[in-house]
Amino acid sequence: MMTTSALGLGTVQFGLDYGISNAAGKTSLAEVETILNYAASANVTYLDTAAAYGDSERVLGNFTAQTKTAQVITKIGAQPYTNIGPAEIAQLQQEFDQSLQNLQLEKIYAVLVHAANNLHVAGAADFYALLRRFKQQGLVEKIGVSVYSVAEAEQLFSKFEFDVLQIPVNYLDPTTAGHTFLNTLKSRGVEIHARSVFLQGLLVMDLGNLDPYFAPLVAHLNAVFAQTEPRNISKLQLALDYVKTHPAIDVAVVGVNSEAQLRQLNTLWQAPAALTQAEYQKFSFQGDSHYLNPGLWQVNK
Numbered sequence: 059m060m061t062t063s064a065l066g067l068g069t070v071q072f073g074l075d076y077g078i079s080n081a082a083g084k085t086s087l088a089e090v091e092t093i094l095n096y097a098a099s100a101n102v103t104y105l106d107t108a109a110a111y112g113d114s115e116r117v118l119g120n121f122t123a124q125t126k127t128a129q130v131i132t133k134i135g136a137q138p139y140t141n142i143g144p145a146e147i148a149q150l151q152q153e154f155d156q157s158l159q160n161l162q163l164e165k166i167y168a169v170l171v172h173a174a175n176n177l178h179v180a181g182a183a184d185f186y187a188l189l190r191r192f193k194q195q196g197l198v199e200k201i202g203v204s205v206y207s208v209a210e211a212e213q214l215f216s217k218f219e220f221d222v223l224q225i226p227v228n229y230l231d232p233t234t235a236g237h238t239f240l241n242t243l244k245s246r247g248v249e250i251h252a253r254s255v256f257l258q259g260l261l262v263m264d265l266g267n268l269d270p271y272f273a274p275l276v277a278h279l280n281a282v283f284a285q286t287e288p289r290n291i292s293k294l295q296l297a298l299d300y301v302k303t304h305p306a307i308d309v310a311v312v313g314v315n316s317e318a319q320l321r322q323l324n325t326l327w328q329a330p331a332a333l334t335q336a337e338y339q340k341f342s343f344q345g346d347s348h349y350l351n352p353g354l355w356q357v358n359k
Contacts, residue, residue, distance in 0.1 A: 063302065065327045066104030066251065067097050067320065068313035073107075073114025085315050090117055092317040094124040100324050104129045106224075106251070106311045107161075108172055109153050110136035115160035122162045131222070131251075132157045133172035133204055135185065142181030147188055154192065168200040168222050177203065177214055186218050200249070206351060208233045208240070220248065227252035227307060228261060229300040230278075231350050232342035235335075240306035251309040252301045258352050262293040269357045275349045282341050291332045298323065299331040300338050 071085050085093070097103070105128045107114045115132065118125055134153045139146055154169060169192055171177055176185060189201040202222025205211045211223055223243060227234045234240065240250055256262050265276045286296050301310040310327075314320045348354040 063304075063307050064104060064309050065102050065324060066106055066309040066311040067093070067102055068253065068311045069105060069107045069114045069118060070111045071313050071315055072117045073112030084112075087117065087120065089316055091121060093314060093320055094118075094121050096317045096320055098124050098127065100321075102320065102324060103127070104131065104167075104251075104309050104311070106131045106253075108133035108136065109157050110172060113160075115157055119160050119162040125161065125163060129167035130161060130163065131168040131170065131202075132161070132166060133170040135176050136172035138173055139176050139179055139181075141179055142176065142185050146181065147184055150185060150188055154197075158197070165197050165199075167198065168202055169198045170202040170204050170222060170224055172204055174203050174205045174210055174214060177218065202249070202251075204253075206353070211243070212239055215243065215248075222249045222251060224251040224253055224311070226254035226257075226350070227301055227304060227310075228255055228257050228297060228350075229338050229341045230257065230261070230275075230343040232344065233347075234304075235339055235342050237304070237306050244306045244308070249308045250306050251311055252304070252307045253311045254352070255301050255310050255312055256294075256297050257350070261297045271355070271357050272349065274345050275343065278343050278345065286333075289332065294322070295326050295332060298326050299333055300335075302327060303331045303333075303335050303338075305335070 072090050074084060105118065105125060107118060107130065109115065109132060118130070134150055134157065158164065158166070169189060171185070171189070176182065192198045193201050200221035202220045202224065203214055204224040205214065206226060208225070211225060225234070244250055260268070260272070260275075261279070265279060268276055283293065298310070301307050312323055314323065343350065
């Protein structure tokens with residue numbers, strides 16, 4: 059089965075030392091240029107960044123030859139608010155203006171609400187109205203929100219209309235396996251962007267290197283790999299094929315530290331999938347869901 063969805067490039071590693079499996083640290087400027095050049099040549103056109111990703115936006119701003127033809131997505135509003143009034147709206151406006159300045163772009167593909175909880179506080183409607191203004195002014199083509207769960211998405215889409223949903227999607231998460239709500243959104247024209255495809259790299263790591271905290275997840279993954287390794291399905295392919303064949307996903311956002319990594323991912327992305335969605339159903343993790351949310355992990359990294 060070939061994919062009709064797209065591979066997107068996450069850029070948090072360009073601005074921060076990020077990811078449980080990231081031993082290389084922040085990506086060098088020279089390597090970023092090499093990565094972006096390959097991405098452009100391979101038609102990996104979605105670039106995902108955020109105001110909160112360290113200096114990722116400024117790094118990307120050094121390479122406008124590549125980013126001007128890309129679909130750049132940034133996020134604002136990572137800071138938690140208890141109320142959104144005129145001062146907060148001015149701050150969010152300034153944050154977005156600074157993002158464009160850092161990126162050295164006059165307009166971008168999309169802007170997302172980074173911390174979705176900010177759409178539940180008093181004045182959230184004004185935050186949403188600000189995003190709509192960005193779209194009306196032609197500064198962005200699409201507006202959206204980044205969430206942690208399908209339940210959170212259901213709640214927000216009952217109140218607001220967005221063009222893009224960014225959500226964690228990997229084969230361990232049983233809440234994205236049924237596809238029902240995500241398919242509903244897609245049928246309404248909403249773009250679904252999957253992040254945490256590798257669960258910060260945990261799904262492709264040597265499990266022997268993991269903190270004992272992850273013992274329940276390690277036991278589950280060992281059982282999964284016992285079924286897939288005899289079929290010569292690598293950990294990387296297993297994780298990538300799930301989002302590639304997921305019927306609701308439009309873009310799979312992956313982070314890399316080198317051009318070689320992106321080349322490897324793109325090669326797998328273009329190849330036929332090893333498993334069907336039906337086969338993935340038995341791989342979902344039925345234990346404590348906090349293991350599927352890196353923000354709740356009780357380890358240093």
